[in-house]
Structures are given as structure tokens and as C-alpha cells.
Amino acid sequence: MNIIFYFTGTGNSLKAAREIAAVLGDTKLAAIPDHFGVDLFDYERIGFIYPIYFGGIPLIVKDFVKSLKIPKSVYLFAVATYGGGEWNGLKQINALLTPMGQGLDYGTVLQMGSNYILRYSRSENVDSVNAVAAKKLSKIAVSIRDRESRPCGKLNPLMSLPSWIFRCGVRKTVLKYHVSDDCTSCGLCAKICSVRNIKIKDGKPKFGDHCEQCLACLQWCPQKAINYRDKTKQRERYHHPDISVKDLMRKEELR
Numbered sequence: 001m002n003i004i005f006y007f008t009g010t011g012n013s014l015k016a017a018r019e020i021a022a023v024l025g026d027t028k029l030a031a032i033p034d035h036f037g038v039d040l041f042d043y044e045r046i047g048f049i050y051p052i053y054f055g056g057i058p059l060i061v062k063d064f065v066k067s068l069k070i071p072k073s074v075y076l077f078a079v080a081t082y083g084g085g086e087w088n089g090l091k092q093i094n095a096l097l098t099p100m101g102q103g104l105d106y107g108t109v110l111q112m113g114s115n116y117i118l119r120y121s122r123s124e125n126v127d128s129v130n131a132v133a134a135k136k137l138s139k140i141a142v143s144i145r146d147r148e149s150r151p152c153g154k155l156n157p158l159m160s161l162p163s164w165i166f167r168c169g170v171r172k173t174v175l176k177y178h179v180s181d182d183c184t185s186c187g188l189c190a191k192i193c194s195v196r197n198i199k200i201k202d203g204k205p206k207f208g209d210h211c212e213q214c215l216a217c218l219q220w221c222p223q224k225a226i227n228y229r230d231k232t233k234q235r236e237r238y239h240h241p242d243i244s245v246k247d248l249m250r251k252e253e254l255r
């Protein structure tokens with residue numbers, strides 16, 4: 001059996017995880033926030049699929065990898081999805097895994113629709129980017145199934161500095177979020193926040209202090225009621241077209 005750990009805000013990384021799991025067969029998909037420290041001794045292949053944040057790995061992915069005990073001689077792979085600049089998105093995870101016993105056997109990046117609405121409007125070419133990604137994904141899945149080797153190189157820690165600096169601010173993102181009167185108190189944002197950083201109080205979302213800046217709440221709110229400063233109100237929202245809000249909810253939220 002294989003296991004793929006994924007983290008996602010807008011579905012790109014989940015889409016990639018699902019496609020790879022379908023080709024591998026006998027593969028468990030596991031959301032990273034729910035599986036810290038999980039026992040890994042039953043698996044033949046272990047994968048990590050996540051978005052690149054500020055040219056590196058998201059904080060939660062870093063902490064998650066550190067929580068694991070990786071068994072010897074398992075096939076380790078990673079796919080980092082990104083919008084336009086990959087930088088150290090793979091090398092950072094490899095640098096974490098290597099001292100734990102072994103680095104990645106196979107690592108690759110995959111350009112998909114960019115979700116960074118805090119800076120940019122949804123790009124007009126997301127559909128064509130995702131179409132190219134779908135083709136690449138099929139090949140990546142076959143390579144992983146066939147246990148191919150694809151080393152991802154050594155990290156120059158100095159090159160990682162900018163991403164660590166930017167990531168220091170992510171927990172405070174929500175201080176700049178505001179919720180407009182368009183909010184209908186539907187509760188969706190609280191249900192899809194993968195780190196449970198949102199509670200609905202008095203009919204409105206209240207944000208906690210452990211945001212990952214995944215942008216799920218902002219991107220999926222059906223009313224566009226969550227916004228960042230005055231920047232995002234007019235910007236078109238993005239999520240991967242093959243992923244639905246239900247895919248982001250935990251089982252208990254679906255009852």
C-alpha cells in the first residue's frame with residue numbers, strides 16, 4: 001500500500017494527489033493537518049503533495065515532515081504545485097527529509113492555476129495551464145508507479161532566506177481579512193479551513209491565530225465576503241475546476 005499526504009487551499013494539490021493515487025492504485029490519501037506523527041511502517045511509497053508558498057514549502061508541511069519517522073528503504077516522492085515561480089519548493093522538503101534517513105527518490109514541480117489573489121487577479125490562462133498540468137501529471141504518476149529516480153538537488157540555505165522571511169507573516173494574515181455584510185452566515189469557510197482556524201460566532205467568521213494563508217476561505221466563500229485589505233474584492237476567485245468544497249471538508253463536516 002502507498003500513502004500520499006497532501007495540503008491544499010484551492011484544490012490543485014488535491015487534484016494532483018488524486019490523479020497519482022488513481023495510477024498507483026491501493027493508495028491512501030491523507031490530509032496533512034490530520035496526520036501529524038502518523039505511523040508509516042506499512043507503506044511501499046510515501047508521497048507529499050503541496051503548494052509552493054513564497055518559493056518554499058508551507059509552514060505546516062515543514063512541521064508535518066518533522067513530526068514523522070520515515071522507515072528505511074521506502075520510496076519517497078514529492079510533487080510541489082506552483083503558479084509561476086518554483087524556487088526552492090522541492091529542495092526545502094528534500095533538505096528536511098535527508099537528515100531523517102533519506103532524501104526524495106523522486107521530486108518534481110507542477111505548474112497549475114495560480115491562487116495568489118492577495119497579489120494578482122486570477123490569470124486568464126488558468127484553464128490552459130491546468131490542461132498542460134493534466135498531461136504532465138499522467139507522466140509523473142507513471143514515473144512514480146515505476147519507481148523512477150528524479151533527484152531534486154541540494155538546497156543553498158541562503159537562497160531559502162526570502163521564503164522563511166515571508167512565511168513569518170502568514171499567521172497574521174487574518175488580521176488584514178475583513179468580512180463584509182454580504183456574508184450569509186452559511187458557515188462554509190469554517191468547514192473548509194483545514195487547520196480549523198475559523199469559528200462562526202454571532203453568525204460571522206472569527207479567525208484564530210494559526211492561519212496558513214492557504215486562501216481557501218477567501219477563495220471559496222460563495223459571497224466573496226472575505227477580503228484582504230481593499231485588494232481582493234474585485235478579483236475573480238480561483239479553485240481547481242475538478243475539486244469541490246465537499247472535497248475539502250472532513251468526514252464529520254459532511255454528516
Ligand SMILES: Cc1cc2nc3c(=O)[nH]c(=O)nc-3n(C[C@H](O)[C@H](O)[C@H](O)COP(=O)(O)O)c2cc1C
Binds near residue numbers: 053240
Ligand atoms: C501563501 C501563498 C504563497 C504562494 N507563493 C507562490 C510562489 O512563491 N510561487 C508560485 O509559483 N506560486 C505561489 N503561490 C501559488 C500556489 O503555489 C499555487 O497556486 C498552488 O498550486 C496552489 O495549490 P492549492 O490549490 O493546492 O492550494 C502561492 C500561494 C499562496 C497561497
Ligand code: SF4
Binds near residue numbers: 185187189204220
Ligand atoms: S463562507 Fe462566506 S458567506 Fe459563508 S459564513 Fe463564511 S464569510 Fe460568511
Ligand code: SF4
Binds near residue numbers: 197211217
Ligand atoms: S483562515 Fe483561511 S487562509 Fe487561513 S488557514 Fe484557514 S482557510 Fe486558510
